[in-house]
């Protein structure tokens with residue numbers, strides 16, 4: 017699409033599906049070399065991002081194979097609808113492990129190479145649920161609020177090293193994550209389609225294109241922010 021990211025190295029987790037896959041493809045199209053990670057799918061590295069010590073290994077591999085690290089997109093995430101009473105300890109721990117702890121760990125592991133980059137970019141994936149709540153999404157909503165808070169604090173700490181840290185907050189996007197809910201509850205799909213001012217659900221490309229912008233030099237003075245990319249859904253009454 018452009019040469020905006022020529023010479024940059026990116027690491028994208030959750031790159032086997034949905035938003036992560038579209039992001040890896042878009043960053044590649046913009047000239048970046050992308051180290052793709054997922055627990056499944058067609059990626060460069062199969063790994064469970066919650067495994068102890070894996071964050072350091074993944075960052076070291078990306079640096080060793082691709083010569084550094086400029087862009088980190090920790091996109092791997094999980095979600096499912098469950099009433100509060102069905103939020104077992106195991107479910108709660110699992111959601112927070114993938115959506116929060118693994119994000120924190122890979123950012124921490126990436127700090128030194130991102131400092132060396134001098135134009136480091138971290139783009140976390142929050143949600144409209146980083147600001148609002150929803151029945152059935154207690155663990156997920158908690159995790160996405162945490163990601164936004166984490167983003168803001170890390171942005172303050174890493175700004176002096178030229179690293180920007182922003183949180184992209186998608187609305188309802190058609191991916192394998194949302195497919196089961198949209199199939200089981202067509203009214204839910206309909207609700208989000210019509211809630212969006214643009215009158216449609218989002219596609220992974222809608223998110224990937226904004227991530228590519230945040231990773232580019234054009235976004236060099238933007239940091240510590242959360243950005244809704246939701247077709248205007250959260251502005252509607």
Ligand SMILES: NC(=O)c1ccc[n+]([C@@H]2O[C@H](COP(=O)([O-])OP(=O)(O)OC[C@H]3O[C@@H](n4cnc5c(N)ncnc54)[C@H](O)[C@@H]3O)[C@@H](O)[C@H]2O)c1
Pocket residue numbers: 029030031032033034035036053054055056057063064065066091092093094095114141142143144185186187188189190191192193194
């Ligand atoms: N789809 C939406 O409507 C939506 C909205 C807001 C935010 N998000 C966020 O976007 C991100 C991507 O979601 P998506 O919709 O593309 O879903 P998706 O299910 O298509 O992709 C998520 C990917 O993460 C991977 N993953 C999950 N747990 C992992 C683990 N422990 N180790 C390694 N990989 C793991 C999965 O294998 C999958 O490939 C998530 O963080 C999600 O919370 C999605």
